[in-house]
Amino acid sequence: MILSSSCVSIPKSSVQLSEEIRKETEEMHKLNITLVQQLFEERRNTINNFIHNKYVPKVVDNYRKLLPEELDYKEQLPSVIKNIIPVILRKKDSLQSLLENQQNQIIGNLNANYEDYNRASYVLHDLITSASKLEAEKRKTMQSIQNLTGQEIDVDKIEKSIVNFHHTIEQNLKVIDTSKKQ
Structure with a gap:
């Protein structure tokens, strides 16, 4: 096997740059996860606001329309609300569950992609480190030969x-x- 000596020179700073890029990527991954969590927290709050401010009043109004007019609402309202609360909670839980599943799927994909990138970056970092060490050894060897022979x-x-x-x-x-x- 013949090795080429005309390889591209890899500066030692490439090793440090590779490490800094990996650290920066880790921080970006953490920020992405935080961003997704914040986004879904806002969505959960939107659902809660919708349930409390739009859905509940509409459901209560619909139930009130179903009740006979001669019924005393003030007296019967606690009973009506007691019956509709489980319906409202099921709807809210269903929507929250959908959001939770979506969030978990997105975070799972982000984590899987990050792990793939991380493995590849470690391999690349190791290759750059090896190439840099090889280049340094080559320079030392060439200097030793020149010192022994007096010529390049x-x-x-x-x-x-x-x-x-x-x-x-x-x-x-x-x-x-x-x-x-x-």
């Missing part, structure tokens, strides 16, 4: 020579293989 080594030229040598050997092996078959 053209690694790209050596690599090309090795690749050409490898290519020549492959060609010669093909010729030998072809001549054996004949």
Whole structure:
């Protein structure tokens, strides 16, 4: 296996930048969750306001219309309200349950997406860290060679020579293989 020495240089600051991006993404994820929770809290409040300010008066009014006119409302109203409260609570619970399910689904999707991103960013961070360390080791090795020999080594030229040598050997092996078959 031949390794290329003409890789792109990765500055050490890339490792730190990668870490900072991961931290910032974690904070953004937390903010997204908080935003979803606030949004659904507002929706729950909207439902509660609707139930108390619109739905309850309408239901009470509808029940009042069903009662005979000769009935004393003040006396019977507690009994009427006692009968309609369970209906109202079921409706409210049903709407709140729908909201809760939607919120859980959205937060579940956000968490799953964040976990996927987080795993990928850890892998990328590790790759950047490895590449940065490899680059630093390469520089140290090249400096050591230069210190020992007193001259710079053209690694790209050596690599090309090795690749050409490898290519020549492959060609010669093909010729030998072809001549054996004949």
